Amino acid sequence: MSGADVQAPVLACTGLEVRFGGVVALDGVDFPVARGSITALIGPNGAGKTTLLNAVTGLVRVAGGAITLNGADITALPPHRRAAAGVVRTFQNLETFSNMSVLENVMTGAHRVIRYPLAHALFKTPLYFRRERACRDHAMAQLDFVGLAHLADAPATELAYGSLRLMEIARALAAQPELLLLDEPAAGLNMKETRTLGAIIRRIRDERGVTVALVEHDMDLIMDISDAITVLNFGRELAHGTPAEIQRNPAVVAAYLGEDEAEDAAPGAGKAAQGGGR
Ligand SMILES: Nc1ncnc2c1ncn2[C@@H]1O[C@H](COP(=O)(O)OP(=O)(O)OP(=O)(O)O)[C@@H](O)[C@H]1O
Ligand SMILES: [Mg+2]
Missing domain, CATH: 3.40.50.300 (P-loop containing nucleotide triphosphate hydrolases)
Structure with a gap:
């Protein structure tokens, strides 16, 4: 307590x-x-x-x-x-993006806190690459926190159920x-x-x-x-x-x-x- x-x-x-x-x-x-x-x-x-x-x-x-x-x-x-x-949550039924890697799934949570104007994404400006790198590093830190860093590049579909639950928590943590x-x-x-x-x-x-x-x-x-x-x-x-x-x-x-x-x-x-x- x-x-x-x-x-x-x-x-x-x-x-x-x-x-x-x-x-x-x-x-x-x-x-x-x-x-x-x-x-x-x-x-x-x-x-x-x-x-x-x-x-x-x-x-x-x-x-x-x-x-x-x-x-x-x-x-x-x-x-x-x-x-x-x-206020950030995880769901009773897993909400996984199955066509993405584990890291990319967690990055969807990080995008809420690391932002850039859409035009930078369209024209792939240096700012876009810097923010994407920051987003990736931030997501990686969350995966590390829940013990899944070694699975970052695996397709989410390959994760065992227990790891998917932890990936969801990492994604929620990425949103700070x-x-x-x-x-x-x-x-x-x-x-x-x-x-x-x-x-x-x-x-x-x-x-x-x-x-x-x-x-x-x-x-x-x-x-x-x-x-x-x-x-x-x-x-x-x-x-x-x-x-x-x-x-x-x-x-x-x-x-x-x-x-x-x-x-x-x-x-x-x-x-x-x-x-x-x-
Ligand atoms: N979208 C919905 N439309 C109609 N009824 C709903 C809806 N969502 C929940 N309910 C009903 O509301 C009640 C509470 O459901 P809820 O899902 O909140 O329960 P729970 O405590 O989470 O149960 P569980 O432990 O099974 O997950 C139930 O009677 C359920 O059938
Ligand atoms: Mg319920």
């Missing part, structure tokens, strides 16, 4: 409501993310976790509530303005986020890859100073790296607290295991939440 709980939140979602036709995906949800924290959003399938990340990045419209970034209301901003303000949102970064990873991922997420916070909010089903990972956890169930907040508080919260245990089993598990509720599965 980095003392983040005493600081103003980077992100504050209050009373968020999102509806898809008759489905109420978010029903008055609060989600505060303290600066310098690793904050988790967990809950059963369909609870509204991805929808909340989509609301924060502007991919879905909210019917009610507010989203503030560093105290400024961003609820009505289009997605690109939120990205420009430092202030707040990094990760949607199920450990999905499909084996235990060793998940441990490596956990260490990388910690280093993103500790070495880069980036605040991280992640959605995840892997409870070992969540309990290991999170400072704070919000639990969603059927679009509502079920609980908010530290990993230890969440592990012994009977309502959380019940949501994951069902009422009957929760009763058996209640004394040592820690194991219960691991039933989240994938």
